Amino acid sequence: GAGVSQSPSNKVTEKGKDVELRCDPISGHTALYWYRQSLGQGLEFLIYFQGNSAPDKSGLPSDRFSAERTGGSVSTLTIQRTQQEDSAVYLCASSLSGAVYNEQFFGPGTRLTVL
Amino acid sequence: GENVEQHPSTLSVQEGDSAVIKCTYSDSASNYFPWYKQELGKGPQLIIDIRSNVGEKKDQRIAVTLNKTAKHFSLHITETQPEDSAVYFCALRGAGNMLTFGGGTRLMVKP
Numbered sequence: 001g002a003g004v005s006q007s008p009s010n011k012v013t014e015k016g017k018d019v020e021l022r023c024d025p026i027s028g029h030t031a032l033y034w035y036r037q038s039l040g041q042g043l044e045f046l047i048y049f050q051g052n053s054a055p056d057k058s059g060l061p062s063d064r065f066s067a068e069r070t071g072g073s074v075s076t077l078t079i080q081r082t083q084q085e086d087s088a089v090y091l092c093a094s095s096l097s098g099a100v101y102n103e104q105f106f107g108p109g110t111r112l113t114v115l
Numbered sequence: 116g117e118n119v120e121q122h123p124s125t126l127s128v129q130e131g132d133s134a135v136i137k138c139t140y141s142d143s144a145s146n147y148f149p150w151y152k153q154e155l156g157k158g159p160q161l162i163i164d165i166r167s168n169v170g171e172k173k174d175q176r177i178a179v180t181l182n183k184t185a186k187h188f189s190l191h192i193t194e195t196q197p198e199d200s201a202v203y204f205c206a207l208r209g210a211g212n213m214l215t216f217g218g219g220t221r222l223m224v225k226p
Contacts, residue, residue, distance in 0.1 A: 004158070033213060042121075042204055043159070045213035056212045091158055100147050100208050101166065106158030 002026070004107035006092050012113045013082055021077045021110045025094030032075050033093040033104060034067060043091060049075065050098040082114045117142045121205050121217025128195050129225050136220045138205035139187040145209040148181060148188045153202045153219075162203075163190070195224045 005024045013019050025032050034046040045059035049069040060066070064082075069075040079086055089109040095102040121138045128134050138148075146167040151159035165172045165179045165188065172179050176195075181188040188207075192199055205217040 035213075035216075040219075042119075042216035042218045043206075043214070045211075045215070048212040050212070058211070059213065093158075098212060101164075103149070103161050103164075104214060106151075106160070108156070108158050 004092055004094050004105050006090075006107040006110050008110060009108065010111045010113075012115065014115050015084060016081055018078065018080045019082055019112065021079075021090050021112070023075045023077070023092030023094075023107060025073065025075070025092070026105055027073075029094035029096055029105075030072065031095040031098040031102070031104075032069055033095075034075070034077050035091045035093065037089040037091055037109070039088070046077070046090075048098070079112075082112075084114050087112055087114045117145065117207065117209055117211075117215040119205060119207060119215050119217040121220060123220060124218065125221045125223070127223045127225065130195060130197060132195055134192045134195055134199070134222055134224075135189055136203055136205070136222075137187060137189045138207075138217045139185075140207055141186065142207075142209045143183075143186070145207040147208040148179070149206050149208075149214070150179060150190050151204045151206060151216075153204065155201075159204055192222075195222075197224050197226050200224045 007022045030051045032049040035043040048056040064080045067077045091109045093104040093106045095104045149164035152162045153159040178191040206214040
């Protein structure tokens with residue numbers, strides 16, 4: 001079946017502009033995660049959605065970052081007033097539920113470059 | 116928050132040799148330890164995982180060991196093949212909702 005998809009695959013923007021990144025999780029998965037991967041680094045947690053519960057925003061690095069998940073499916077990560085340090089690959093993952101042992105399936109990521 | 120140290124950062128082996136990657140952690144509440152393989156331009160893919168009540172798990176050429184007392188876990192790949200070349204990440208999950216990842220190991224298998 002279809003895996004997690006993300007769009008766009010690449011995004012180049014100018015410093016100060018806003019960007020929106022989209023994630024389509026696997027159908028039926030109630031848990032959705034956003035991570036950030038800076039060049040040559042591991043993944044850094046950003047935000048977690050589980051069903052209709054309030055999202056866990058504990059990983060968002062600043063108030064310029066926000067995310068929403070409409071209808072329990074598609075999610076959008078928005079970065080306002082982008083800075084050069086926001087350049088990274090943004091990865092989305094989904095899992096059947098938020099239970100500890102559920103595998104997280106990752107999308108291919110969006111590579112964001114802020115000039 | 117939780118910290119995961121992964122070593123080595125790069126590893127070069129000859130085809131057919133074994134490769135071992137080790138991760139150490141600090142939070143004793145961690146109870147799930149997956150390993151991910153990431154190929155160029157792709158998202159990470161789960162290759163094997165282990166739960167805190169298990170000491171070792173094998174899947175063909177891949178095995179993972181967990182030492183809860185010493186707080187470290189390792190990935191072992193035997194009979195390496197060129198297609199094993201990729202970046203490997205250890206991760207863990209504790210009390211929080213997210214996975215915490217190590218810094219990654221770039222494995223290069225020379226034919």
